Amino acid sequence: MEGVRMSSEPNSSLLERVRSPFEGPNTLGNSNGFWLTFGVGVVSLALYPVLFGTYAAGERAVFLVYALLGVSLCFVWGFCGILSFGQVAFFGVSGYTFGIVGLNVSSYTGVTLGIVAGIAVATLFAAALGYFMFYGGVRDVYVTIITLVVALVLKTFMDQTAGGEWAIGEAELGGFNGMRNIPNLAIGVGDVGIDVSRAMHYYVALAALIAVYLGLRVLVNGRFGYAMVATREDETRTEMFGYNTTLIKFVTFTLGGALAGLSGVLYVTWGNYIDPQQFAITAASMPVIWASIGGRDSIAGTMAAAIVLQWIELQLTGEWALVIVGSLLVFVILAMPEGIAPRLRTFVLDRQSSSEPATAPATTEEVTD
Amino acid sequence: MAASDPTVKTTRAVDETGERSSRILQTRDLHKEFGGLTATDTVDFAVEEGELRCLIGPNGAGKSTFLNLITGQLEPTAGSIYYDGIDITPLPSHERVDRGISMKFQVPTLYEDLTARQNLRIPLQRIVDADEFETRTRELLAQFDLLAEIDETPAALSHGQQQRLEIAMAMALEPTLMLLDEPVAGLSVEETAEVAELLRTIQAEEGVAFIVIEHDIDFVETIADRVTVLDQGSIFTEGTIEKVKTDPAVRRIYLGEER
Numbered sequence: 001m002e003g004v005r006m007s008s009e010p011n012s013s014l015l016e017r018v019r020s021p022f023e024g025p026n027t028l029g030n031s032n033g034f035w036l037t038f039g040v041g042v043v044s045l046a047l048y049p050v051l052f053g054t055y056a057a058g059e060r061a062v063f064l065v066y067a068l069l070g071v072s073l074c075f076v077w078g079f080c081g082i083l084s085f086g087q088v089a090f091f092g093v094s095g096y097t098f099g100i101v102g103l104n105v106s107s108y109t110g111v112t113l114g115i116v117a118g119i120a121v122a123t124l125f126a127a128a129l130g131y132f133m134f135y136g137g138v139r140d141v142y143v144t145i146i147t148l149v150v151a152l153v154l155k156t157f158m159d160q161t162a163g164g165e166w167a168i169g170e171a172e173l174g175g176f177n178g179m180r181n182i183p184n185l186a187i188g189v190g191d192v193g194i195d196v197s198r199a200m201h202y203y204v205a206l207a208a209l210i211a212v213y214l215g216l217r218v219l220v221n222g223r224f225g226y227a228m229v230a231t232r233e234d235e236t237r238t239e240m241f242g243y244n245t246t247l248i249k250f251v252t253f254t255l256g257g258a259l260a261g262l263s264g265v266l267y268v269t270w271g272n273y274i275d276p277q278q279f280a281i282t283a284a285s286m287p288v289i290w291a292s293i294g295g296r297d298s299i300a301g302t303m304a305a306a307i308v309l310q311w312i313e314l315q316l317t318g319e320w321a322l323v324i325v326g327s328l329l330v331f332v333i334l335a336m337p338e339g340i341a342p343r344l345r346t347f348v349l350d351r352q353s354s355s356e357p358a359t360a361p362a363t364t365e366e367v368t369d
Numbered sequence: 370m371a372a373s374d375p376t377v378k379t380t381r382a383v384d385e386t387g388e389r390s391s392r393i394l395q396t397r398d399l400h401k402e403f404g405g406l407t408a409t410d411t412v413d414f415a416v417e418e419g420e421l422r423c424l425i426g427p428n429g430a431g432k433s434t435f436l437n438l439i440t441g442q443l444e445p446t447a448g449s450i451y452y453d454g455i456d457i458t459p460l461p462s463h464e465r466v467d468r469g470i471s472m473k474f475q476v477p478t479l480y481e482d483l484t485a486r487q488n489l490r491i492p493l494q495r496i497v498d499a500d501e502f503e504t505r506t507r508e509l510l511a512q513f514d515l516l517a518e519i520d521e522t523p524a525a526l527s528h529g530q531q532q533r534l535e536i537a538m539a540m541a542l543e544p545t546l547m548l549l550d551e552p553v554a555g556l557s558v559e560e561t562a563e564v565a566e567l568l569r570t571i572q573a574e575e576g577v578a579f580i581v582i583e584h585d586i587d588f589v590e591t592i593a594d595r596v597t598v599l600d601q602g603s604i605f606t607e608g609t610i611e612k613v614k615t616d617p618a619v620r621r622i623y624l625g626e627e628r
Contacts, residue, residue: 025482025487226487226490226491229480233480233481238491239461239462239463240440240474241495241542242466242495243463243495244463245463
C-alpha cells in the first residue's frame with residue numbers, strides 16, 4: 001500500500017514519502033493531526049528533565065520502561081490476538097539475567113554483556129514457550145492461562161531462592177528480598193565506556209520507546225503486519241490464503257518477548273534492583289490493564305495509558321491506587337470496550353466529517369486511510 | 370434457470386462417459402471418524418483438470434467434512450489424498466494452498482476493518498511484489514465487477530458483492546482447484562445468476578477446476594459438469610446432472626426431501 005500511494009501521487013512531497021512506511025490501515029493514527037499530537041507528546045517527554053530536574057526525570061524513567069512493557073503486550077495481543085499475561089515473565093527473566101551477568105563481570109564489559117544476555121535469554125524463553133504452545137495446538141484463552149501460570153511459577157520459584165546456596169557466582173538471587181546492587185546501564189568495553197544513569201537513563205528509555213514505536217509501525221503496516229492482523233481476525237481463513245499462522249504467532253510471540261526483555265534490562269538498570277514481585281499477579285495484570293484502557297490495537301494509546309496510569313498510581317499511593325485503577329478499568333471496558341484511543345479517533349473523525357463536508361477531499365482521504 | 374438457458378450445456382466440454390486423462394485431485398480410501406461416528410467412509414473421489422464438480426447430499430452427508438479433509442483443516446483417520454499426482458495427506462493447510470488449492474468458506478469471512486483493496490492485499494502480497502498490488506487489485510476487482518467498491522469496507526457491500534469479493538480473494542492466489550462451500554446461500558435470484566456466470570467464466574478462461582457444495586439444485590444444474598451425491602459419508606452416485614436428477618434413488622434420499 002505504501003508504494004501504491006506514492007505512485008498514484010507523483011507529486012507527493014518529501015514529508016509524505018518519509019511518512020508513508022509508518023502509515024497504513026493497521027495503525028489508528030495516520031493524519032497530520034495525529035503526528036502533530038505525537039510530536040507534542042515526544043517533545044514534552046523530552047523536556048521533562050529540563051523542566052523538572054534530572055532527579056525527577058531519573059525517578060520517572062520507570063514510567064517509560066513500563067510503557068515499553070505495555071507496548072510488548074499491545075504488539076502480541078492487539079495485532080495478533082495473543083492475550084499474554086507472561087510479558088512480565090520475559091521482563092523479569094531478562095532483569096535477573098542482566099543482574100547475574102552484571103554482578104559477575106565487573107567493568108563496562110559486564111554491563112554490555114548483560115544487556116545482550118538479558119534480551120537474548122528473554123527472547124529464547126519466549127521462543128521456547130511459544131514453540132510448545134503454538135506448535136502444540138494451544139489456542140485462545142489457554143494461551144492466556146499458560147502464560148499467567150508461567151509468570152506465577154517464576155514468582156513462587158524466585159521467592160524461595162533466599163540464602164547463600166542460591167547464588168550464581170557473585171550474584172545472590174535473594175529470594176523475596178530480591179537481587180541487589182545491580183549495576184547501572186552503560187555502554188562500553190573494559191574500562192572505557194559511558195555510564196547511563198538518572199536523566200541520561202531517562203533519555204535512553206525515551207529513545208528506546210520511540211524507536212520501538214516507529215519500528216513497530218513499519219512492521220505492522222508491512223507484509224508481516226497484514227499477516228498478523230489477518231491471523232488475529234480469522235486464523236482458519238488466513239491459513240487458507242497460504243499463511244503459516246502457527247509460524248506467524250510463534251514469531252510474534254518471540255518478538256514480544258524480546259521487547260519485554262528490553263524493558264526488563266531498562267528496569268533493573270533504573271532501580272539497580274529486582275524482586276519476585278515483578279512476576280506476581282498484580283504486576284502481570286498491569287500491561288493487560290494499560291492495553292485495555294489505552295486500546296490494545298493502538299501502540300500510542302497503550303503507551304499513553306501506561307504513563308498516565310502509573311502517574312495516577314504514584315499520586316494516590318497505596319491500596320487506593322489499585323482500587324482506582326481497577327475501577328477505571330471496569331469503567332473503560334464497559335463504556336468503550338475497544339479502549340480510549342480507538343474511541344478518540346472515531347470521535348475526531350466524526351467531528352471532522354461533520355464540520356468540513358467534502359470541502360477538502362485530499363485531507364479527508366489522508367485521515368480515513 | 371438452466372432449463373431456460375440451453376446454451377449453458379453446450380459451452381462446456383465434458384464427454385458423456387465422464388472420463389478424462391488428467392486427474393487433478395484423487396482420494397483413496399478416505400475415511401474420517403469423529404469419536405467412533407463415521408463422517409466420511411472410503412470415498413474414492415476424483416476431479417479432472419478444469420472440471421466443475423458439484424457435491425450434493427442431505428444435511429449430515431459429510432460434504433463439509435470432505436472439503437475440510439481436502440484443505441487439511443481435518444486429518445483423515447485413514448486413506449490419502451493426491452493432488453497433481455502428489456500425496457498431500459501429510460501437508461498442512463498452508464502448503465496445500467501453495468500447491469494450488471483455494472477455498473471460499475460458507476460464512477463470509479472478510480476482514481471487517483479493511484477495504485476491498487486491503488482485503489485483496491492479504492492473498493495478493495503472498496504472490497506479487499508491492500509495486501504490482503495496485504495493478505493486480507484493479508484487474509481482479511474489475512473481473513468481479515467490484516472496481517467501484519475498491520475503497521469500501523465489507524459493511525458497505527451487498528451480500529452478493531461480499532460473496533464476489535471472497536471469490537476474488539480466493540482467485541487472487543491463482544489456484545488450480547477452487548473449493549466453494551455454498552457460494553449462493555442467501556443470495557437473490559439475480560445474484561445467484563451472476564455468481565453462476567462468474568464461475569463459468571473463470572472455468573472457461575482460467576481453466577480452474579471447482580468443487581462446489583450447493584443445496585440449490587437449479588444453481589447446480591446451471592454450472593455443474595458432473596455431480597457427486599454423498600449420503601452418510603459415502604458416494605451414493607456420480608454423473609451428469611440429468612443422470613443424477615432422474616435417478617429414483619437420489620430423488621428419494623435427497624431431491625424428494627428438498628422439494
